[in-house]
Amino acid sequence: MTTPPPLGDRLKGMLEPAQIMKWAMSHYIRVCAEAVFKKGEIFAPILQIDRLRDEAFGRFWVEFSTPAPNATPAPAEPEPVLETDPETETETFQPGQNTNGSSDLIPPLLRTANGIVLDIGPGTGTQMPLLRSPSISTIYGPEPCTGLHEKLRARAIAEGISSKYHILASGAAASQLLPALRDSGTGVTEAYDSDPRSGIFDTIICVRVLCSVPEMERTVDELYGLLKPGGKLLVTEHVVNAWRTAKGSFLARVVQGVYQVFGWSFFIGDCALDRDTEGVLLRAARSDGGWEVVDLERSFAWSVMPYLSGTLVKKSSI
Structure with a gap:
């Protein structure tokens, strides 16, 4: 069993999937751009959506499942988390960490x-x-x-x-x-x-x-x-x-x-x-x-x- 964190932490936690989705979305946009501008596959984002999604998700997951620098390797698929930079006191998105245990x-x-x-x-x-x-x-x-x-x-x-x-x-x-x-x-x-x-x-x-x-x-x-x-x-x-x-x-x-x-x-x-x-x-x-x-x-x-x-x-x- 787990004890609920304070309300502020719970509300902040509800934004974490948005960070994950933004991260994955950036890979999809990049893969589509490469198909159109580097490979000349102009219609690929329309006609080959499944292929591009698979390639983009593969890239995202490789990056997502790689521990952050200096982080202790996790024994299972890690999850991202919003952490606070002690110098700037701003939140930064860190891959390779564990969101909620x-x-x-x-x-x-x-x-x-x-x-x-x-x-x-x-x-x-x-x-x-x-x-x-x-x-x-x-x-x-x-x-x-x-x-x-x-x-x-x-x-x-x-x-x-x-x-x-x-x-x-x-x-x-x-x-x-x-x-x-x-x-x-x-x-x-x-x-x-x-x-x-x-x-x-x-x-x-x-x-x-x-x-x-x-x-x-x-x-x-x-x-x-x-x-x-x-x-x-x-x-x-x-x-x-x-x-x-x-x-x-x-x-x-x-x-x-x-x-x-x-x-x-x-x-x-x-x-x-x-x-x-x-x-x-x-x-x-x-x-x-x-x-x-x-x-x-x-x-x-x-x-x-x-x-x-x-x-x-x-x-x-x-």
Whole structure:
């Protein structure tokens, strides 16, 4: 549980997503300008929007996930924060820092990963140091933004897990993921192809990724089907503000909607601030009578980016 900060800090925190969006927007504008003026692709900003968005988001995320100079490297994807310059007493935007402590939720969760692991949307691989456990036999990292693959591959080598980390040019949807797994040549889908009830993964990791997957409900249902009986889903996701609850915030919920209207999803890799991820996760197991274990907790409930974190375990006998 977390204690709400003073009102002034809460209000200031509501402006932080605007700084992130401005940062990502600058990369998109730059990529469009390069396409038109350097490459002569005059109509690319109209006819090739998806390609330009992917390139711009890749550049943004590489920069976003790089710790600020002299900063202590974070164990998971960092978040920007507004800091005060002690000399000028002005606020400056610093990448590579942690906005509200949400990164602290990740290490204890990922340390429980074991067996065959699916690491959804690993980005540049900043949480790889948490996946070096010998109890993990193989890791598959489906990352649809191919502009991040070079960084991801380099990180796997640096962490000494490149031999067991398989990067997939795929999203999380089964229509993309299963063909990519089969093409990996590891034979990981053989048992599943013979009997889908056997599942594939012992652990599925969803860290700040369900906010951006297309058709989240369908994708989560498919991920549930890929879990082995007794397998676990590890989740740390920012979610819609539960403003109707005592700890939620009506103002924060309104601000979430404002950011969505002004292009948050467009510039931040299809990320959505207003998804009911908890409801979708709980419903994924409804056909089997629910999850065997549900251990979820909400943090930062007053903020524009409240978090849901914890573990869901699939029933061992279905």
